[in-house]
Amino acid sequence: MAAKFKYNEDILELSNFARVMSNPVRAYIMKKLSDMNTCCYGCDIVKELRIAPSTVSQHLKELKYAGLIQGVTEGPFIKYCINSENWKEAGYLFREFFGELPVKKEDICDIKSVENNNDI
Amino acid sequence: MAAKFKYNEDILELSNFARVMSNPVRAYIMKKLSDMNTCCYGCDIVKELRIAPSTVSQHLKELKYAGLIQGVTEGPFIKYCINSENWKEAGYLFREFFGELPVKKEDICDIKSVENNNDI
Protein backbone atom coordinates (compact mmCIF):
# COMPACT_ATOMS: atom_id res chain seq x y z
CA MET A 1 0.00 0.00 0.00
CA ALA A 2 1.01 3.56 -0.56
CA ALA A 3 3.38 5.19 1.91
CA LYS A 4 1.90 7.77 4.20
CA PHE A 5 2.06 11.32 3.00
CA LYS A 6 4.70 13.46 4.64
CA TYR A 7 3.45 16.89 5.52
CA ASN A 8 5.55 19.97 5.25
CA GLU A 9 7.05 20.82 8.61
CA ASP A 10 5.45 24.28 8.57
CA ILE A 11 2.00 22.82 8.14
CA LEU A 12 2.50 20.51 11.10
CA GLU A 13 3.86 23.27 13.27
CA LEU A 14 1.03 25.57 12.34
CA SER A 15 -1.67 22.99 12.89
CA ASN A 16 -0.18 22.18 16.25
CA PHE A 17 -0.18 25.82 17.34
CA ALA A 18 -3.73 26.00 16.04
CA ARG A 19 -4.64 23.00 18.14
CA VAL A 20 -3.22 24.71 21.20
CA MET A 21 -5.22 27.85 20.49
CA SER A 22 -8.39 25.97 19.63
CA ASN A 23 -9.41 25.87 23.26
CA PRO A 24 -11.13 29.06 24.49
CA VAL A 25 -9.45 28.87 27.89
CA ARG A 26 -6.01 28.74 26.33
CA ALA A 27 -6.86 31.40 23.77
CA TYR A 28 -8.15 33.58 26.59
CA ILE A 29 -4.96 33.16 28.59
CA MET A 30 -2.72 33.98 25.65
CA LYS A 31 -4.83 36.97 24.75
CA LYS A 32 -4.60 38.20 28.30
CA LEU A 33 -0.85 37.74 28.51
CA SER A 34 -0.06 39.18 25.12
CA ASP A 35 -2.54 42.01 25.11
CA MET A 36 -1.34 43.91 28.11
CA ASN A 37 2.01 42.21 28.03
CA THR A 38 1.49 41.28 31.63
CA CYS A 39 1.69 38.15 33.73
CA CYS A 40 -0.87 36.22 35.69
CA TYR A 41 -1.31 33.48 38.24
CA GLY A 42 -3.27 30.33 37.74
CA CYS A 43 -5.65 31.42 40.47
CA ASP A 44 -6.46 34.57 38.49
CA ILE A 45 -7.74 32.41 35.67
CA VAL A 46 -9.67 30.21 38.07
CA LYS A 47 -11.46 33.28 39.42
CA GLU A 48 -12.02 34.94 36.08
CA LEU A 49 -13.26 31.96 34.12
CA ARG A 50 -14.79 30.14 37.09
CA ILE A 51 -13.38 26.77 36.25
CA ALA A 52 -11.66 24.17 38.39
CA PRO A 53 -8.03 24.75 39.43
CA SER A 54 -7.05 21.39 38.02
CA THR A 55 -8.47 22.40 34.66
CA VAL A 56 -6.50 25.62 34.63
CA SER A 57 -3.37 23.82 35.68
CA GLN A 58 -3.76 21.45 32.79
CA HIS A 59 -4.15 24.24 30.26
CA LEU A 60 -1.19 26.16 31.64
CA LYS A 61 0.86 23.01 31.39
CA GLU A 62 -0.10 22.61 27.75
CA LEU A 63 0.78 26.23 26.98
CA LYS A 64 4.09 25.81 28.75
CA TYR A 65 4.78 22.61 26.88
CA ALA A 66 4.06 24.41 23.62
CA GLY A 67 6.63 27.00 24.68
CA LEU A 68 4.17 29.87 24.64
CA ILE A 69 4.41 30.77 28.31
CA GLN A 70 6.89 30.40 31.12
CA GLY A 71 6.37 30.28 34.84
CA VAL A 72 8.34 31.76 37.72
CA THR A 73 7.77 30.49 41.23
CA GLU A 74 6.76 33.16 43.71
CA GLY A 75 6.15 31.58 47.06
CA PRO A 76 3.00 29.51 46.78
CA PHE A 77 2.19 31.12 43.46
CA ILE A 78 3.56 30.64 40.02
CA LYS A 79 3.65 33.73 37.90
CA TYR A 80 3.12 32.94 34.25
CA CYS A 81 4.36 35.26 31.54
CA ILE A 82 4.39 35.03 27.80
CA ASN A 83 7.38 33.60 26.00
CA SER A 84 7.78 36.47 23.56
CA GLU A 85 10.28 34.71 21.37
CA ASN A 86 8.01 31.77 20.62
CA TRP A 87 4.90 33.89 20.56
CA LYS A 88 6.42 36.00 17.81
CA GLU A 89 7.48 32.85 16.04
CA ALA A 90 3.93 31.54 16.09
CA GLY A 91 2.73 34.93 14.91
CA TYR A 92 5.00 34.83 11.90
CA LEU A 93 3.91 31.32 11.12
CA PHE A 94 0.26 32.34 11.04
CA ARG A 95 0.97 35.53 9.21
CA GLU A 96 2.77 33.63 6.52
CA PHE A 97 0.00 31.08 6.43
CA PHE A 98 -2.67 33.66 5.84
CA GLY A 99 -0.47 35.51 3.44
CA GLU A 100 0.02 39.21 3.17
CA LEU A 101 -3.27 40.86 3.81
CA PRO A 102 -4.41 44.07 2.20
CA VAL A 103 -3.96 46.89 4.62
CA LYS A 104 -6.93 47.86 6.70
CA LYS A 105 -8.11 51.42 6.72
CA GLU A 106 -6.70 52.22 10.10
CA ASP A 107 -3.33 50.80 9.13
CA ILE A 108 -2.97 52.75 5.97
CA CYS A 109 -0.37 55.48 6.02
CA ASP A 110 -2.15 57.81 3.69
CA ILE A 111 -5.91 57.48 3.48
CA LYS A 112 -6.24 59.59 0.37
CA SER A 113 -4.15 57.33 -1.78
CA VAL A 114 -6.37 54.38 -1.05
CA GLU A 115 -8.83 55.53 -3.60
CA ASN A 116 -6.79 54.22 -6.50
CA ASN A 117 -5.93 50.77 -5.53
CA ASN A 118 -4.99 48.03 -7.93
CA ASP A 119 -4.30 45.20 -5.59
CA ILE A 120 -6.32 42.11 -6.06
CA MET B 1 -23.28 28.36 41.87
CA ALA B 2 -21.45 30.91 39.80
CA ALA B 3 -22.72 31.65 36.32
CA LYS B 4 -20.63 30.41 33.46
CA PHE B 5 -18.07 32.83 32.15
CA LYS B 6 -18.97 34.49 28.89
CA TYR B 7 -16.09 34.64 26.49
CA ASN B 8 -15.46 37.56 24.24
CA GLU B 9 -16.89 36.85 20.80
CA ASP B 10 -13.51 37.35 19.17
CA ILE B 11 -11.91 34.72 21.35
CA LEU B 12 -14.59 32.21 20.43
CA GLU B 13 -14.34 32.98 16.76
CA LEU B 14 -10.59 32.74 16.82
CA SER B 15 -10.52 29.48 18.73
CA ASN B 16 -13.03 28.04 16.33
CA PHE B 17 -10.93 28.99 13.30
CA ALA B 18 -7.97 27.55 15.15
CA ARG B 19 -9.87 24.31 15.66
CA VAL B 20 -10.60 24.15 11.97
CA MET B 21 -6.94 24.67 11.12
CA SER B 22 -5.70 22.29 13.78
CA ASN B 23 -6.06 19.35 11.43
CA PRO B 24 -3.13 18.89 9.04
CA VAL B 25 -5.37 17.83 6.18
CA ARG B 26 -7.43 20.98 6.45
CA ALA B 27 -4.39 23.17 6.98
CA TYR B 28 -2.85 21.58 3.90
CA ILE B 29 -5.91 22.26 1.79
CA MET B 30 -6.14 25.88 2.87
CA LYS B 31 -2.45 26.40 2.30
CA LYS B 32 -2.79 24.93 -1.16
CA LEU B 33 -5.79 27.06 -2.08
CA SER B 34 -4.46 30.29 -0.64
CA ASP B 35 -0.86 29.94 -1.67
CA MET B 36 -1.29 29.74 -5.38
CA ASN B 37 -4.75 31.24 -5.21
CA THR B 38 -5.98 28.28 -7.19
CA CYS B 39 -8.76 25.74 -6.90
CA CYS B 40 -8.78 22.00 -6.47
CA TYR B 41 -10.98 18.94 -6.57
CA GLY B 42 -11.52 16.56 -3.74
CA CYS B 43 -9.91 13.80 -5.77
CA ASP B 44 -6.73 15.87 -5.99
CA ILE B 45 -6.45 15.79 -2.25
CA VAL B 46 -7.21 12.08 -2.15
CA LYS B 47 -4.33 11.45 -4.53
CA GLU B 48 -1.89 13.84 -2.92
CA LEU B 49 -2.43 12.89 0.71
CA ARG B 50 -3.39 9.27 0.02
CA ILE B 51 -6.35 9.21 2.32
CA ALA B 52 -9.87 7.90 1.84
CA PRO B 53 -12.31 9.92 -0.28
CA SER B 54 -14.81 9.92 2.55
CA THR B 55 -12.21 11.46 4.82
CA VAL B 56 -11.47 14.22 2.34
CA SER B 57 -15.14 14.85 1.80
CA GLN B 58 -15.61 15.28 5.51
CA HIS B 59 -12.79 17.81 5.79
CA LEU B 60 -14.00 19.78 2.80
CA LYS B 61 -17.43 19.87 4.34
CA GLU B 62 -16.00 21.27 7.53
CA LEU B 63 -14.03 23.93 5.66
CA LYS B 64 -17.13 24.83 3.69
CA TYR B 65 -19.19 25.00 6.86
CA ALA B 66 -16.59 27.32 8.37
CA GLY B 67 -17.00 29.50 5.30
CA LEU B 68 -13.38 29.20 4.25
CA ILE B 69 -14.00 27.54 0.90
CA GLN B 70 -16.76 27.30 -1.63
CA GLY B 71 -17.51 24.66 -4.20
CA VAL B 72 -18.71 24.86 -7.77
CA THR B 73 -20.15 21.80 -9.44
CA GLU B 74 -18.38 20.81 -12.63
CA GLY B 75 -19.94 17.66 -13.96
CA PRO B 76 -19.04 14.83 -11.62
CA PHE B 77 -16.45 17.04 -9.94
CA ILE B 78 -16.76 19.82 -7.47
CA LYS B 79 -14.21 22.53 -7.81
CA TYR B 80 -13.32 24.04 -4.49
CA CYS B 81 -11.91 27.54 -4.23
CA ILE B 82 -11.03 29.72 -1.31
CA ASN B 83 -13.59 32.13 0.07
CA SER B 84 -11.35 35.18 0.02
CA GLU B 85 -13.65 37.33 2.06
CA ASN B 86 -13.75 34.99 5.03
CA TRP B 87 -10.17 33.95 4.62
CA LYS B 88 -9.13 37.56 4.97
CA GLU B 89 -11.43 37.92 7.93
CA ALA B 90 -9.78 34.97 9.65
CA GLY B 91 -6.41 36.44 8.79
CA TYR B 92 -7.29 39.70 10.47
CA LEU B 93 -8.53 37.87 13.52
CA PHE B 94 -5.25 36.04 13.91
CA ARG B 95 -3.20 39.06 13.11
CA GLU B 96 -4.97 41.02 15.79
CA PHE B 97 -4.64 38.12 18.18
CA PHE B 98 -0.90 37.93 17.76
CA GLY B 99 -0.63 41.66 17.88
CA GLU B 100 1.41 43.88 15.68
CA LEU B 101 4.65 42.15 14.98
CA PRO B 102 7.84 44.05 14.35
CA VAL B 103 7.69 45.02 10.73
CA LYS B 104 9.52 43.00 8.20
CA LYS B 105 11.12 44.91 5.37
CA GLU B 106 8.49 43.94 2.83
CA ASP B 107 5.69 45.17 5.06
CA ILE B 108 6.99 48.64 5.52
CA CYS B 109 4.58 51.24 4.36
CA ASP B 110 5.72 52.25 0.98
CA ILE B 111 4.03 55.16 -0.69
CA LYS B 112 4.31 53.68 -4.12
CA SER B 113 2.38 50.55 -3.32
CA VAL B 114 -0.22 52.41 -1.39
CA GLU B 115 -0.81 54.75 -4.25
CA ASN B 116 -2.26 51.99 -6.36
CA ASN B 117 -4.42 50.41 -3.85
CA ASN B 118 -8.11 49.86 -4.36
CA ASP B 119 -8.92 47.61 -1.54
CA ILE B 120 -10.84 48.94 1.31
Added chain:
DNA sequence: TATTTATTTCGTAATTTTGCGAAATAACGA
Protein backbone atom coordinates in the same frame (compact mmCIF):
# COMPACT_ATOMS: atom_id res chain seq x y z
C1' DT C 1 -27.04 0.57 -21.31
C1' DA C 2 -23.07 -0.57 -18.58
C1' DT C 3 -18.88 1.27 -16.71
C1' DT C 4 -15.95 4.51 -14.74
C1' DT C 5 -14.95 8.42 -11.82
C1' DA C 6 -15.95 11.77 -8.16
C1' DT C 7 -18.42 12.51 -4.42
C1' DT C 8 -21.45 12.09 -0.28
C1' DT C 9 -23.76 9.97 3.64
C1' DC C 10 -23.86 6.76 7.27
C1' DG C 11 -22.33 3.85 10.81
C1' DT C 12 -18.39 2.48 13.48
C1' DA C 13 -14.20 2.05 16.06
C1' DA C 14 -10.13 4.18 17.85
C1' DT C 15 -8.14 8.08 19.71
C1' DT C 16 -7.96 12.64 21.71
C1' DT C 17 -9.72 16.32 24.32
C1' DT C 18 -12.00 18.24 28.12
C1' DG C 19 -13.32 19.24 32.75
C1' DC C 20 -13.73 17.72 37.14
C1' DG C 21 -13.06 15.98 42.06
C1' DA C 22 -10.04 13.91 45.33
C1' DA C 23 -5.74 13.69 47.22
C1' DA C 24 -1.05 15.43 47.73
C1' DT C 25 2.56 19.15 47.97
C1' DA C 26 4.31 23.59 49.21
C1' DA C 27 4.63 28.15 51.16
C1' DC C 28 2.68 31.60 53.89
C1' DG C 29 0.76 33.73 58.15
C1' DA C 30 -1.91 33.61 62.59
Added chain:
DNA sequence: TCGTTATTTCGCAAAATTACGAAATAAATA
Protein backbone atom coordinates in the same frame (compact mmCIF):
# COMPACT_ATOMS: atom_id res chain seq x y z
C1' DT D 1 1.81 24.17 64.78
C1' DC D 2 -2.37 24.67 62.25
C1' DG D 3 -5.17 26.52 58.79
C1' DT D 4 -5.31 28.88 54.41
C1' DT D 5 -4.16 29.44 49.65
C1' DA D 6 -2.14 28.02 45.20
C1' DT D 7 -0.93 24.43 42.65
C1' DT D 8 -0.23 19.75 40.69
C1' DT D 9 -1.08 14.89 39.70
C1' DC D 10 -4.16 11.17 39.03
C1' DG D 11 -8.09 8.73 37.54
C1' DC D 12 -12.39 9.01 35.40
C1' DA D 13 -16.30 9.92 32.47
C1' DA D 14 -18.30 12.51 28.84
C1' DA D 15 -17.72 14.56 24.53
C1' DA D 16 -15.39 15.51 20.28
C1' DT D 17 -12.36 14.26 16.55
C1' DT D 18 -10.56 11.26 13.15
C1' DA D 19 -10.31 7.92 9.55
C1' DC D 20 -12.33 4.36 7.34
C1' DG D 21 -15.34 1.11 4.50
C1' DA D 22 -19.74 0.20 2.49
C1' DA D 23 -23.43 1.82 0.06
C1' DA D 24 -25.68 5.38 -2.64
C1' DT D 25 -25.82 9.27 -6.05
C1' DA D 26 -24.56 11.64 -10.19
C1' DA D 27 -22.33 12.79 -14.43
C1' DA D 28 -19.45 11.42 -18.32
C1' DT D 29 -18.30 8.03 -21.62
C1' DA D 30 -17.60 3.64 -24.13
